[in-house]
Amino acid sequence: MKRNLKSAVYKHLNFVNDFQNFFDFPDFREMRPIIREAVQQLAKDSFSQSVLPVKIEHQALAIEQQLERETRKYQQQGGFYPNQQSELHNLIRLYTNLLQTISKRKIIDQEIEDIIYAVNQTRKSLRELKGLEGSGPLYEDNQDKELVPGTFYDIVTRQLIRPYLLNPRGKMVPKNVNSEGRQLVIQMITYCYRDWDSYLTHQYDEQYNIKNERGLTSNEYYDKLEENELKYADHAYAEVIADTFNEFKKILVPEYLAMLDIMSTNVEKILIRYPRLRPQFNQVIAKNFKLDAHGKMHVMDEPLQDIKNKYNYYRENFS
Structure with missing residues (x-):
């Protein structure tokens, strides 16, 4: 303007x-x-x-x-x-x-x-x-929220955290989780409360500015776009989480629950009552989060490599 x-x-x-x-x-x-x-x-x-x-x-x-x-x-x-x-x-x-x-x-x-x-x-x-006279609402921020015990995100995180437990038989508590595991927990808390639409809007805004930036060479332009895509590549988790939740829902509703809420339903109570369901859930998580033989996830391996391959191709053929 x-x-x-x-x-x-x-x-x-x-x-x-x-x-x-x-x-x-x-x-x-x-x-x-x-x-x-x-x-x-x-x-x-x-x-x-x-x-x-x-x-x-x-x-x-x-x-x-x-x-x-x-x-x-x-x-x-x-x-x-x-x-x-x-x-x-x-x-x-x-x-x-x-x-x-x-x-x-x-x-x-x-x-x-x-x-x-x-x-x-x-x-x-x-x-x-x-x-003004009277009283009004106060803002509630979510920055200190944690995973609600027994809910969908808690169940998923407890399986993903297993390779990072100091005592494999112990619980998911800070003193029993190594530094890599603590990072994973923070990551899952972030995804739990993230507004994915807003997150993608952030990415599009940055791309918009890159595409309108003057004086960039072709390589600089591709470097900036690649950096942007790599920065926001973890939106791949949105689909993984949605797929996992929907599979949980198919298993639980309506046979075991009338409805399943991703943030509030205590799934753990159902698993305690019907322990045969736990292996099914574990398989769903292992499949969607691409867990290897050691239980470590590889959701980002393919998206990150695809981005790098794409921009290497652009630089080689359009610079």
């Missing part, structure tokens, strides 16, 4: 809306990769020591969801209730941290200035909210 047109649009928004939500700005799609990069940095900075990348991703997604959902809530309310005052203060502080992170970029060009302007307009709108 041209700068003068962008300014006109923002002035129009300023005129017609008391509350300016940058998530609704017309060029938010172009802004989002920069915003997301800053959110990733905020997520990384929130940990006092080095942590696994998947944990940073989990935290970044939680921050991004919090920003949008809380902002939209206050926009719709047109104010804040007394019990929301502390929450609103923390949200404004989060916007301040976001602005500071964006402002630390080495190059502040016109695009970055526009993003800073947009984010700051939303912060100003939050600061200017009026007090």
